[in-house]
Amino acid sequence: MENDLTSKLPLRENIKHIKRILKMVAALDKTYFFTACIVHIINVIVPYIELILSAYILDAMLAKKGFEHIFTVAAATTVFVFLLHFIASIVWNHLEVRKETTYQMYECVVEQKMLQMDYTWIDSPRVKDLKDKIRADMNWGAGLYSIFWQVNGVLYTCFHLVFAIAIGASVFYYIWKSGNYMLGFILLCILVVFLAAQKLSNHYQRYVNQFMYYRETEDEKRKENIGATWDWATGDGFSYQNGKDIRLYRGYRLLWHWTIGKNHSRDNEKNLNFAAKSSGMSGFYGSFSKGILEAGSYFVVGILAFSHLLSIGNVVKMAACLRNIFMDVQGLINGISMLSISSRQAASTLDLLDLCDDMYKGKLPVEKRSDNEYTIEFRDVSFRYPQSKQYALRHFSITLNIGEKLAIVGMNGSGKTTMIKLLCRLYDPDEGEILLNGVNIKKFKHDEYSKLFAVVFQDYQLFSFSLGENVAVSNQYDRERVKKCLKAAGFGERFAKLERGTDTFLYKDYEDDGVEISGGEAQKIAIARAIYKDAPFVLLDEPTAALDPLSEYEIYTSFDKIVGSKTAIYISHRLASCRFCEKIAVFHEGRLVQSGTHQELLQDVQGKYYEMWNAQAQYYQEEA
Helix, strand or coil: CCCCCCCCCCHHHHHHHHHHHHHHHHHHCCCHHHHHHHHHHHHHHHHHHHHHHHHHHHHHHHCCCCHHHHHHHHHHHHHHHHHHHHHHHHHHHHHHHHHHHHHHHHHHHHHHHHHHCCHHHHCCHHHHHHHHHHHHHCCCCCCHHHHHHHHHHHHHHHHHHHHHHHHHCHHHHHHHHHCCHHHHHHHHHHHHHHHHHHHHHHHHHHHHHHHHHCCECCCCECCCCHHHHHHHHHCCCCCCCCHHHHHHCCCHHHHHHHHHHHHHCHHHHHHHHHHHHHHHHHHHHHHHHHHHHHHHHHHHHHHHHHCCCCCHHHHHHHHHHHHHHHHHHHHHHHHHHHHHHHHHHHHHHHHHHCCCCCCCCCCECCCCCCCCCCCEEEEEEEECCCCCCCCCEEEEEEEECCCCEEEEEECCCCCHHHHHHHHCCCCCCCEEEEEECCEEHHHECHHHHHCCEEEEECCCCCCCCEHHHHHHCCCCCCHHHHHHHHHHCCCHHHHCCCCCHHHCEECCCCCCCCECCCHHHHHHHHHHHHHHHCCCEEEEECCCCCCCHHHHHHHHHHHHHHHCCCEEEEEECCHHHHCCCCEEEEEECCEEEEEECHHHHHHCCCCHHHHHHHHHHHHCCCCC
């Protein structure tokens, strides 16, 4: 399989992946692993203290030392071990809390990157591919948790190996001192058999890892996971938000075919059986290697004891340490290998975080004018979305004057929303320029320029926070001002019934007493948010598209009174909703094809506006 997590990489690449993720962890918590080392050292010392104590007791009993002496040494050592356990437990519990906090911070960093990166990246193929790869990489494992587990495992094994060598390496001196070099040869043979068995165990385990991490379908080689498929089909895997369609169209069999059924095909059964056999063989050779090492260590040390070079106590101590040396070396290799896989899993997420913004960040401050005298001009602007061959806007020119009420109408896909995204500088034009008071908007500081616009998009978003925080988009806000904005947006009657007022939580994600609001109420809160921002330009991008034409017309006309002298842009594919505007711009296939008042546009019987008006007249004859 190509490019899977179990494929071999050059050592330099593995080190690179490990360094990247450890650098990220260090940026979130600089001392976590340093503190963890203290715990690991304590946890390693304890079993070796107990091993040394056992050896001492055996030798003391053979030397016929008194019970009181042996008891005193054992009791003192036990108390010391208890204190070490107590210290390690406290520190480790503290680290567990820090690990959870670090993981949450890591998730926030990823989400923050998605929110702050150039909007152009969101729909780009590169980011889409990265998000798909992140999902695939995270199908197995536990994200950043895996890094913590693997690194802690490697650190513990390293310290365990150091102590094993420090205590048990003297056995090689005794072999040399005995003059029985056959013991060295036997030990070498045991090591060769151990390594060969471990290699076979790892060989079969690799097949298991390949089956677990990546799967091949009959039609194409593709990384996928059953759970991911179900989540895609049903929502988040638990809410079954798409369950209505599945039930009404009886789509369960289709889902079964592409998930469980697909994975129980004849070819896949063969893969499953092969993976199961490989897992069994891996376990067998792993157990065999450990048994050989265990028996061999005691055999070699036992011969030294019969040669009167080691005491009985040292036999126990040296045999255990000799076994641990070889086991820890192998464990360290396996641990680093698993850490490498976990680091490669995190690489796609780090690639996303490393994306650099492409949009030019201006440095000019936006002139703060109390009179809101701002003029925006689109000058021969053309734009097409990333990877699209068709222009969303083509040779578009228009001037937005202060205090003007402009309606933008047109069929779906005609470029209305694209014009708003360009105006707010979510995208930059491919050709032409957009000017604010005669200066290209690219030259202004983006944060300051964004403050000029209060926008209510069709797909606006409310949060499961308090009502006041939703309106102000801040945890610090003017309560009275929030109330006035809600009342102006038509939410006053419902607000009067809320016992907690602006402190009322929307929805029940965070508070059990949160309120569920209707679609119409949500729209009013979104409009109140735009009013609260008090920006010189107010934009409504079809936030009422789900309402009937008459309701939309009422909301637009009432909102027009609210914005007063501000520049307002209303977008709709319903012409009657925008008749009150001083100027109407008609979009068609990415071009501005007409502009004028409602009456002027109706007089052009060959124009697009006249065509659309007559096509929609049945919905608002009373308004005509």
